[in-house]
Amino acid sequence: EPGLYVTATPIGNLGDITYRAVAALKNADLILCEDTRQTAKLCSAYGIETPRSPYHDHNAERVRPDIIKKLQDGAAICLVSDAGTPLISDPGYKLVRETRDAGVPVIPLPGACALVSALSAAGAPSDHFYFAGFAPSKPGAREKFLTPLANINATLIFYESSSRLAASLKAMAAAFGERRAAVARELTKIHEEIREGALGDLAAYYDDKPAKGELVVLVYPQDKSPVTQEELDAFLAAALKEMSV
Ligand code: SAM
Secondary structure (H helix, E strand, O other): OOEEEEEOEOOOOOOOOOHHHHHHHHHOOEEEEOOHHHHHHHHHHHOOOOOEEEOOOOOHHHHHHHHHHHHHOOOEEEEEOOOEOOOOOOOOHHHHHHHHHOOOOEEEEOOOOHHHHHHHHHOOOOOOEEEEEEOOOOHHHHHHHHHHHHHOOOEEEEEEEHHHHHHHHHHHHHHHOOOEEEEEEOOOOOOOEEEEEEHHHHHHHHHHOOOOOEEEEEEOOOOOOOOOHHHHHHHHHHHHHHHHO
8 A cells, every 4th residue: 555654663672563564564665764774684584675765864855855756656665763663753754744745645553662661661650741852962951951841740751872861860850859760771672671769869870880772761740749738628627627516
């Protein structure tokens, strides 16, 4: 079937890809890859022989018109990134937008995503969450980026590189106060680890023992008192009434 297939690939463990994604990759006319060498490993593991071409931040503007033309002519094209779900801190937004604007179907092929995997296993409150992506690396810009997030009543989720983790956790402790947090590292891989603690304690831990590999940071929402003032007032009023009878 013609269209753009936004195809999730594994975030580490090669087994984490769906039957549907493998079939789509095999049957497509073309696979657009963030890095063709990275996708070559996946293709060789699954016997996928579909032609591949690069689509990344540096060539996207130039190659997009030709891709849209192919899609309009009826091609089935898969878009993949190096890991996980395309468009999630990865290229593809403008391609999806323009494909839809051209009236060509865009079909999601769901699968692995680091932020969802981290949230599903860390034990952080999961009913509301805010994905903030990568914070800026320069201290001033990072502080500006983090400060307004303190008011969001949800678990905050960040992507971060291991080399910046300790500095980033320190900046988060300053911006958010001593909240509980988790670092989910190397998910689906051999050294998978989820470490929970107060932001300051985690910052000290990783300052002392620098983290390796890929990781997600989750900052839990500010602890709420389990009873609100209104509930407390109502309770006291009822108790007083009962006492006076
Ligand atoms: N599109 C991807 C997804 O769906 O999660 C994310 C791509 S983004 C460029 C790469 C970042 O995702 C890494 O720096 C890290 O923060 C996170 N990440 C990717 N794989 C991971 C893994 N196996 N464990 C923990 N974090 C991971």
